[in-house]
Amino acid sequence: GQQLNQSPQSMFIQEGEDVSMNCTSSSIFNTWLWYKQEPGEGPVLLIALYKAGELTSNGRLTAQFGITRKDSFLNISASIPSDVGIYFCAGPSGVWETSGSRLTFGEGTQLTVNP
Amino acid sequence: GAGVSQSPSNKVTEKGKDVELRCDPISGHTALYWYRQSLGQGLEFLIYFQGNSAPDKSGLPSDRFSAERTGGSVSTLTIQRTQQEDSAVYLCASSYRGLAGGNEQFFGPGTRLTVL
Numbered sequence: 769g770q771q772l773n774q775s776p777q778s779m780f781i782q783e784g785e786d787v788s789m790n791c792t793s794s795s796i797f798n799t800w801l802w803y804k805q806e807p808g809e810g811p812v813l814l815i816a817l818y819k820a821g822e823l824t825s826n827g828r829l830t831a832q833f834g835i836t837r838k839d840s841f842l843n844i845s846a847s848i849p850s851d852v853g854i855y856f857c858a859g860p861s862g863v864w865e866t867s868g869s870r871l872t873f874g875e876g877t878q879l880t881v882n883p
Numbered sequence: 884g885a886g887v888s889q890s891p892s893n894k895v896t897e898k899g900k901d902v903e904l905r906c907d908p909i910s911g912h913t914a915l916y917w918y919r920q921s922l923g924q925g926l927e928f929l930i931y932f933q934g935n936s937a938p939d940k941s942g943l944p945s946d947r948f949s950a951e952r953t954g955g956s957v958s959t960l961t962i963q964r965t966q967q968e969d970s971a972v973y974l975c976a977s978s979y980r981g982l983a984g985g986n987e988q989f990f991g992p993g994t995r996l997t998v999l
Contacts, residue, residue, distance in 0.1 A: 774925075810887070810974050810990025811926070856925055870916070870939060871988065873925035 774857055774874030781847055782882050789877040790841040791857030800833050800840040801858040801871070811856055815842070847881050854878050887991035889975050895997045896965055904960040904994045908977030915958050916976040916988060917950060926974060932958060965998045972996070 774791045781787060791800070799818055803811035815826050817833035817840060824831055830843045844851055857874040888907045896902050908915050917929040928942040932952045943949070947965075952958040962969055972995050976988040 772925075809992055810976070812990070813987050816987070858926075861928075870928040870931060870942065871918075871926070872928070873918075875923075875925045 772857055772859065772872055772874040774877055776877060777875070778878040778880070780880045780882065783847060783849060785847055787844040787847055787851075787879060788841060789855060790839060791874050792839045793859070794838070796837040797859035798837065799860055800831070802829075802831050802840070802842045803856045803858060803873075805854045805856065805876070806852075814855075844879075847879075849881050849883050851881050852879055887975055887977055887989050889973075889991040889994050891994060892992065893995045893997075895999065897999050898967060899964055901961065901963045902965055902996065904962075904973050904996070906958045906960070906975030906977075906991060908956065908958070908975070909989055910956075912977035912979055912989075913955065914978045914980055914988075915952060916978075917958070917960050918974045918976065920972045920974055920993070922971075929960070929973075962996075965996075967998045970996055970998045 772791050772793050779787060801813060802815045804814050805811040814829055815824050815831040817824055817831055820833055820837050821835050822833040828845045833840055840857055854876040856876045858871045861870045861872045887909055890905045894902055913934055915932040918926040919929055920926050930937055930943055930950050931939040934955050935952050947963045950958060950960045960973060972993040974990055974993045976990045978988045
């Protein structure tokens with residue numbers, strides 16, 4: 769089945785630093801989603817990308833949908849302590865319009881921000 | 884309700900026992916999903932409901948796992964004869980229709996299952 773390879777697995781940074789994480793796949797995805805999960809909670813959608821080459825921002829977060837449709841990255845600028853959590857990339861498996869009922873998730877990037 | 888709710892939040896059971904996990908989706912959401920998250924891992928798809936039917940149950944790991952949804956709302960995930968490898972956080976999500984058109988999946992807080 770489709771797999772998403774996410775890197776790095778973990779990051780330890782100082783408050784104020786910028787962060788970059790990425791996700792790659794051996795097969796094409798028509799949509800890329802980035803989620804954040806905090807302890808004891810379910811994932812929350814941060815950014816959704818629907819078009820190859822698309823660059824989308826949400827506050828201090830910026831994500832891009834790779835031109836090959838096989839990769840995406842997420843940047844966080846000027847990190848703050850509340851950015852701590854696990855960040856997941858995800859994409860719908862199968863054909864979006866019909867069997868795109870499931871999401872395939874990367875294994876996550878654990879972000880720690882030291883004040 | 885305001886969000887997706889799941890119960891119980893934690894469940895500890897003995898190997899071989901059956902367990903039932905409950906999900907209350909956001910009111911009006913026709914699509915409901917179950918995922919499993921093992922420690923330090925990403926989410927693994929289990930089953931998808933559209934209304935009361937399950938067009939995609941291909942993620943259920945064995946016939947010990949089953950799920951149903953009634954009234955287009957509440958869903959129950961049942962694990963029979965639990966094994967230690969079933970220990971994980973079970974997450975439920977709902978969306979207004981389905982993934983077509985980019986409908987966001989809203990996740991509940993999960994049920995942490997521990998099989999001793």
